[in-house]
Amino acid sequence: MSLTGARLAGPLRRLRIGLRPRMNVPQALPSIPVPGARVAPPHIASSLLRLALALAVGYSALATGLMYWQVVEAQRLTSDPLNPLVISAARQAPRGSIYDRSGVVLARNLSSGGAERLREYPYVVAAPVVGYRSSVFGTAGLERTYDAQLTGLVSLRPGDELLRKFRDQPYNPSDLYLSLDIELQEAAAAALGDQHGAAVAIEPGTGRVLALVSSPTFNPNRIVARQGGRRYMNTLRERDDSPLLNRATQGLYVPGSVFKIVTAIAGLGSGAISPQTTYENQPHEYQTGFLVEGFRVRDFPRRVQRDHPLDFYEATEVSSNIWFAHAGLDVGAENLVSWAQRLGFGDRIPFELPTSPSQVTNGDGPLAGFRDRVELANAAYGQAEALVTPLQMALVAGTIANDGLLMHPKLVDELRASDGSVSRLAPQAWLQVLPAGQAGVIGDAMQLAVEGRYGREFAGAAKVPGVPTAGKSGTAELGGDAAPHSWFIGYAPADAPQIAIAVIVEGGGAGAQRAVPMGGQLMSRYLDSIR
Amino acid sequence: MLALHRVGIRPRMRWRELVLLLVVAIALTTGWASLQSFRSSQLEVGDAWLLATYLGALATIHLGFVITGRRMDQILFPAAALLGGLSVLIMHRLPQDLAVQSIAGRVLELGPLQLLWVLLGFGVMAATAILVRSDGWLRRYKYTWAALGIVLLLLVFLFGEVTGGARLTLTIGPISGQPSELLKVILVVFLAGYLAENRWLLATSSTSVGPFKLPPLPYLLPMLAMWGLALAIVIVQRDLGAALLYFLVFLSLLYVATRRASYVVLGLLLFVGGGAVLYQLFPHVQDRINVWINPFVDPQGSGYQIIRALYAYGRGGILGTGLGAGLPQVGAVPSIPAIHTDFIFAALAEEMGMLGALAILGLYVVIAERGFRIAATAADDFRALLATGLTLVVVVQAAIICGGNLRVVPLTGITLPLISYGGSSLLVNGAVIGLLLALSDRAVEPPPPGARAGVARRLGQRVRRAGGKFEEAIS
């Protein structure tokens, strides 16, 4: 029966055409191993498994990348001002305003209609702090730092982020309340006038910034204006005097004698010097100059008693380069650098505005960064390669004023969101740079520098009438014919400081000429206002 | 039924496929509803003719498979259908003026245009799956295919135009397309045929160069020549994505055919070396790699695109913004350039969130699994290699473009298979899936038992099959 069936199947098979599947008969037998035959290459299935594994690794990498961008980096990217979300959010909810400590408005939206809301800046002097927000040029200053909060993209309440999607009004802009005192700011700007320079005033106990002025500055209203903004910006960018540069936080200057405070901190803190330290050769060196490896350190002729070796207080009062050169050599290169670092030197100071790092030396020399002892000696009294920002020097003054405790500088006190939630940014201690006792010694020396018999010749104009005042003047030599920078750092009242200040007038001549009286004026004004 | 059986039509239920397609339909409808509801601020499905047409096409294809009784894989089509559906959805969501073409007198914008291409692509897929019954035409004429490929390549080289960066288009009369898509399939067919035929020799004998074992020269040379030619022209035409794809597919197929790890190592060394040389010589290669390493160096220029995509991921988060609610536009410009082609994955990741994007990656993994399974259970080497190559061409391409979107690898200008806007890509990928389905067909049964079996018994067998469950369909 089966044979019959087979015979029928044969012809039938030949009849199968059309859509009937044709059976493909492979000619060779490559993959199926024949028992006893030569060894065939391994079956494809096993190689496929390995390939599948490789593919799995690849796709896992993709999944990891996805998780990285959508979870890990999500917050940072969402706050980036170039993110279209930020741009479109800005159009939906009114941007928050910025106020000074008394509630005076420093930045607000113009009430005119239209798709684009313009920003208004009633106080041009606050420009270095507040910055601007322009749809063309982006953001700068605090408008940039707190852009996410001002737009309302970032919520103050934790956990709000996740729920934001589900709310009707997803954007919750905040207003900024600064520690800035606009009156002090205006006074500082007026005092600087057309001169190039900067001034930074802080509250030593809290680190809150009271004034931060840079001159020359710019007019943010003209930048954000609908007409002429571009042209104005180009002008600003092309000017030699860099009005867009915030000299207070990013201007680097030769410090001159105000740096001696840093040397003092390093000296007392490391124990290399004591308040009673004297250098016996010093009166002689006053005549001949202090010879350091071929270089002569000189004190400038002054109507001061120089017939006995000075101790720390006297050296500070008369601002003796020779004494501090000795002290610097005693302190040593490493100590000077490391103690300066404790004050914030060497790195960008963490702050709500961009800062430049101050330096004691360029750092490429063999003597802990110094080229040689000559450079070390010169740096100790504020020349050589030392470069500082006014903000940094204000912090130095603030540290002494605050019994050796350095506070983080901050501009923003509070954020108030439109839904009523409030976020207070508390003052933060940074570092106890040196013990209160030693800070007190330096503070006394600084008080002598302003009020002492010899000191008041240099920094007497800084004294606030009726208030014990401490400070240090500085005349930063630039070499050649250039007029030196005029510096002053100080604080008042010396017994219970309320304000610490740093002032620099570029090319202002001797410290006593410009910076010192300005410092005194500002401190006096501020103390009057808070009484 | 007997007569139909003679003509080869033998309806067979495809339960698994039906269930999966139902899930796909419900998912797509839900997605559509979420988009429409967002747009009209009330919960509704709205005017869903696009979706209805698409689902109708899916149903028709499924019916076609059922009626012609092909015993093909039942998971591939639903996976592809889900990807295609996502494409239709997202193209409907995006600004419609990104692509406008007038076809047969009517002006079509992005949404309907992509639907048209998706339908055509799936049509090609269905036709290929149903009608391709033998592989002789692929297997026997490998050198003809190779020659065709080279001709196509030269045509592009001579007459092709660069549109939108590195996109190469060949225009013949009213039709324009991207031949590089077709070329990759031709390459796979050639390689599969060649490797299958020469597998023994390539795997067992070799010439040694130092510590490395190279395949015997006479056999390796024609392969390398074909591949090298393709690569050279592709690189000169700046289609780096295609070059990378060809290279990886070539290396993978070589490994699968010979299982010689030394070939892979050699190949990778060649890749790194070649890449270094290319980097030195060609500025456009340098640009791509530099932007990949740090796009923020030139955020308004070369880094603009990828930075925009990175923003998109952040905006999406884990759950996404919801269809329609993301991709903030500044002015009338979508937030990412080339969002409907190169960066469609980023757009989907933003609106569907990390979970949605992982799901899309998962769909390609499913396609890979099915494709490799078809390869592993193939009747012979040629089919196994062909199935492997076809799978790789879809899955590796998806990996390359998603990698570029995610900054895991440098960005290249290739499409995301079955999702990106582009007719050529959809048609070719449709054919690829169709071929895979055809390869998975196990309709050839041993002839039924002879006259011994009674009519009743045969009828009974057929009834059982017609009412069959999963087990019947998958054995």
Added chain:
Amino acid sequence: MDVFTLGLWALRIAFVVLIYVFFVFVARALWQDLRAGVAGAGRPLARLHVIGAPEGRPSPGTSIPLDAVNSLGRDVNNSIVVDDSFVSAEHALLTFRGRAWYVEDRGSTNGTWLNGQRVEGLLPLGYGDEIQVGQVRMRLERARQE
């Protein structure tokens, strides 16, 4: 949160969830395949039913389980040992190639016969077909359903 927002987010989340439901179904199918594969691993692909063997080895009536590749012959190294005087040491090869069964002769003295026809090259055969090596006749049958 109002009804609309609630509903909208429900739709959005359901959308993504449904795609994962798709995966669940796929996974289930894979799992079932795996189980069926494992269960069927021990099962033979088909059986060779011995119809007639005059010399008695293998015994008539026995059903030999078949693998994908089966060699037939008198030598003991074959997977199916057919101890018949007219059977060569390496007589025939019976293979299953993904879709169908094939038989080929391995250069035997007396040849291999399929349904009375001499086997030249590779010939396909189906269930119910009869092959003959030497004096032994066997029929290809389905593996028994359990």
